[in-house]
Amino acid sequence: GNVAMDDILHGLNPAQRAAVTSPSSVLQVLAPPGSGKTKTLTARVAWLIAHKQLKPWNIITCTFTKKAAKEMKERIRGFVGEELSKQIRLGTFHAIAVQYLRQYGQHIGLEKDFGIADASDSKAILKRIIKKGEFTIEPGQALGRISAQKVKGLGSDHMVQKAKNIEQQEFARVFAEYEAELKASNLLDYDDLLLRCCFLMRTHPQCVSNVEAVLIDEFQDTNSTQYELMGLFAQRRNAITIVGDPDQSIYGFRSAEIENLARMRRQWPDTLTINLQENYRSSGAILHAAQNIIEQDKSRPPKKLQATHSPGQRPVLRKLPTAAAEASWLVSEIERIRALTGDMLQPSDFAILLRSAALSRVIEAALGKEGVPYRMVGGMKFFERAEVKLIIDYLRAINQPNNSEAVERIVNVPARRIGDATVKGLREEASAKNVSLWNIICDAAQGRVRPSTKVTAAAEKGLAAFMNVILTGQRRLASLGTEQTSLVGIINLIIKKLDLQTYLKNKYENEHEVRWSNVEELIAQAADASNPERLKATMEEDALPTVEGLDQRTPSNEDALSIFLANIALTTSAEEKTAEGTEPVQQVTISTIHSAKGLEWPVVFIPACYEGSIPHSRSDDNDEERRLLYVGMTRAQAMLYLSCPIKNTQREETIMSSYLIQPGVTSFFEEHGPSMSSAAVKGLAATLKRALPSEDALSKTKTALERDEDNYWPVNGEEPPEERAKWNYGKADNALPAFGTTRPAPCFH
Ligand code: ATP
Ligand code: MG
Numbered sequence: 001g002n003v004a005m006d007d008i009l010h011g012l013n014p015a016q017r018a019a020v021t022s023p024s025s026v027l028q029v030l031a032p033p034g035s036g037k038t039k040t041l042t043a044r045v046a047w048l049i050a051h052k053q054l055k056p057w058n059i060i061t062c063t064f065t066k067k068a069a070k071e072m073k074e075r076i077r078g079f080v081g082e083e084l085s086k087q088i089r090l091g092t093f094h095a096i097a098v099q100y101l102r103q104y105g106q107h108i109g110l111e112k113d114f115g116i117a118d119a120s121d122s123k124a125i126l127k128r129i130i131k132k133g134e135f136t137i138e139p140g141q142a143l144g145r146i147s148a149q150k151v152k153g154l155g156s157d158h159m160v161q162k163a164k165n166i167e168q169q170e171f172a173r174v175f176a177e178y179e180a181e182l183k184a185s186n187l188l189d190y191d192d193l194l195l196r197c198c199f200l201m202r203t204h205p206q207c208v209s210n211v212e213a214v215l216i217d218e219f220q221d222t223n224s225t226q227y228e229l230m231g232l233f234a235q236r237r238n239a240i241t242i243v244g245d246p247d248q249s250i251y252g253f254r255s256a257e258i259e260n261l262a263r264m265r266r267q268w269p270d271t272l273t274i275n276l277q278e279n280y281r282s283s284g285a286i287l288h289a290a291q292n293i294i295e296q297d298k299s300r301p302p303k304k305l306q307a308t309h310s311p312g313q314r315p316v317l318r319k320l321p322t323a324a325a326e327a328s329w330l331v332s333e334i335e336r337i338r339a340l341t342g343d344m345l346q347p348s349d350f351a352i353l354l355r356s357a358a359l360s361r362v363i364e365a366a367l368g369k370e371g372v373p374y375r376m377v378g379g380m381k382f383f384e385r386a387e388v389k390l391i392i393d394y395l396r397a398i399n400q401p402n403n404s405e406a407v408e409r410i411v412n413v414p415a416r417r418i419g420d421a422t423v424k425g426l427r428e429e430a431s432a433k434n435v436s437l438w439n440i441i442c443d444a445a446q447g448r449v450r451p452s453t454k455v456t457a458a459a460e461k462g463l464a465a466f467m468n469v470i471l472t473g474q475r476r477l478a479s480l481g482t483e484q485t486s487l488v489g490i491i492n493l494i495i496k497k498l499d500l501q502t503y504l505k506n507k508y509e510n511e512h513e514v515r516w517s518n519v520e521e522l523i524a525q526a527a528d529a530s531n532p533e534r535l536k537a538t539m540e541e542d543a544l545p546t547v548e549g550l551d552q553r554t555p556s557n558e559d560a561l562s563i564f565l566a567n568i569a570l571t572t573s574a575e576e577k578t579a580e581g582t583e584p585v586q587q588v589t590i591s592t593i594h595s596a597k598g599l600e601w602p603v604v605f606i607p608a609c610y611e612g613s614i615p616h617s618r619s620d621d622n623d624e625e626r627r628l629l630y631v632g633m634t635r636a637q638a639m640l641y642l643s644c645p646i647k648n649t650q651r652e653e654t655i656m657s658s659y660l661i662q663p664g665v666t667s668f669f670e671e672h673g674p675s676m677s678s679a680a681v682k683g684l685a686a687t688l689k690r691a692l693p694s695e696d697a698l699s700k701t702k703t704a705l706e707r708d709e710d711n712y713w714p715v716n717g718e719e720p721p722e723e724r725a726k727w728n729y730g731k732a733d734n735a736l737p738a739f740g741t742t743r744p745a746p747c748f749h
Helices: 002-009 014-021 037-051 066-080 082-086 093-108 119-132 139-151 156-162 166-184 190-203 224-233 260-267 284-294 323-340 357-370 386-399 404-410 420-433 437-445 457-478 487-498 500-530 532-542 557-570 622-633 678-691 695-707 721-727
Strands: 026-030 059-063 089-092 115-117 187-189 213-216 240-244 272-275 316-322 350-354 374-376 588-592 601-606 636-647
Touching (some): 002 014, 002 037, 014 272, 026 037, 026 260, 037 066, 059 066, 059 224, 093 224, 093 557, 115 190, 115 557, 119 139, 119 166, 139 190, 166 404, 213 224, 224 240, 284 622, 323 350, 357 588, 386 457, 386 487, 437 457, 487 557, 500 557
Parallel strands (some): 316 636, 374 588
């Protein structure tokens, strides 16, 4: 009934409500930071379910991070209840692509159990190819270039044909070998996931024939593959809502295309654009300082942005003698603010945002020294720690022994007297015979390889031992999901077979306890992921609705391991997976600015604001670097600190960021005094109180809502007929082609 309607629109301003309830099927909400875009998008999903009677499983919503997906799901649950919210297809582009590929991939020749190569896997593969071929290109750079090609839909053969000089030929060869390697190991990298999903949906539109609405957050950072995927998801109904902000586009370096906004309007000329102009996040002073920075870009159209909070304290801009001094100043500020504001602020209300993760070391040290708890986002991932990665590689090899990457990394870990030369020989024989490394290892363990592949007697024994671990694991895997076997059981088997505790003790000596606790953490996560109830819930949530005329692989208990591994591969460095049910610890966040997109904190620090750091020396897009600073600054609710050490960690003299020394900039900042004054900090408490919507404020909005509710369609009863036609959700278009036939996708030229 309309109870849910009131809830959904409650506390939204008129423009937000217009967006939530807009009958337009193609909608762009373009608005500055903190104006409630994500909030609006969330409400629109709820509204489609509660008031357009759309089935949640027919709605696809893409977010930028898993964390954002989780938060949105929780908010939507508040509106439409547990049952319905569970069934929304809501996640990152990659996570949604994986669901489709797992369940329909067989129709495009994808093997079951394909693995996912995350960025560090891809880099490792490239490193090896480059080393082997004695190429000169740097692996990270190669990966970036390969990705840029793939996003454009260009394969390695294109590069091979196009290569004009030696440098390009070399790159083309690296690219070709990389692709061959992925194929041989049955791996898909991040770009492949999206490209294959596009291919699936282009050739088998039936698999998205149920989709009635597509919603995208942070649209300004989509690349052209994601854009295409969006259109393909929506090919049946062409109902798309996107929210975004051109001023926050910060992924150009990864082929994101701001041009997608205009492209969308050309492709769907009926696109309705709504702007939101009120900022609900930041104090007025912070907002104005941020505005001043972004307005330095003269090519940008001027925009209106209204602060809803009082001015509050001017942000602080400080110079400190060294990076170490900067770090300890920052920590002392955190402690002082906490002391002065009593219990009002928790460590988790503070964030330290960095241009690059490498800057974190000195800050971590300062926090550690004072015993301030912190969590590092976007640093060394939990799953990349050696001992954790080791177990995961064993799980990958057990799940899919053709994954030669994983097999090669672990075949001699712990040491089994299998030398590098032997492994190299085995690899060469494998590629000569066109079989996987695993196949050759099995042969070698039984003395059945060519003599030129030198395998000593000791190595032969070692290979047999390795084979035994994998085969035993596979036998256990076959009964996964039955009462005898759980994911934890398989991990424990690996630990026992490897005698992992002894291995860690020998390898890490006084550090081995920390290492072991990481292993325990992994076990806890596996236990959580495979607990029967949770597993059942995951399967249900992952299962795509069945569509006519297209076979579907429904996930079963045996897929628990694949799902667990896919989840790990898709956990970007921006977010660590923590076991469900563990209490979030009160910690200061250290994050890159990129990973902080869409988030907010009461107090934000952006240290190291100098030339070379921001703008970064390796970036050639000065405007994108400025937008990055703007994104960082607009994360702050009540207090913002920018700082710059006179000497950086390399003891070089720095020059303050060019964005902060433009004429007039300093008038937006507090530059002097030892730090923010006590009076100012106390003022913060007041600002924060206002930032949290008071009961009074809420009831005022509610009255306003009741007053002009009639202006917004639909409220009660019938929809105006012409609106209904425009919306076009009522009638089904049943003219889908039979399996295998093609038709021009309505969305693409
Ligand atoms: P970003 O561009 O940084 O992603 P955004 O436009 O998505 O920002 P939200 O995160 O949705 O903004 O909202 C920012 C903050 O403002 C949130 O705390 C949100 O709850 C609050 N907010 C949004 N709209 C309103 C409103 N109408 N009344 C009160 N608070 C609001
Ligand atoms: Mg947002």
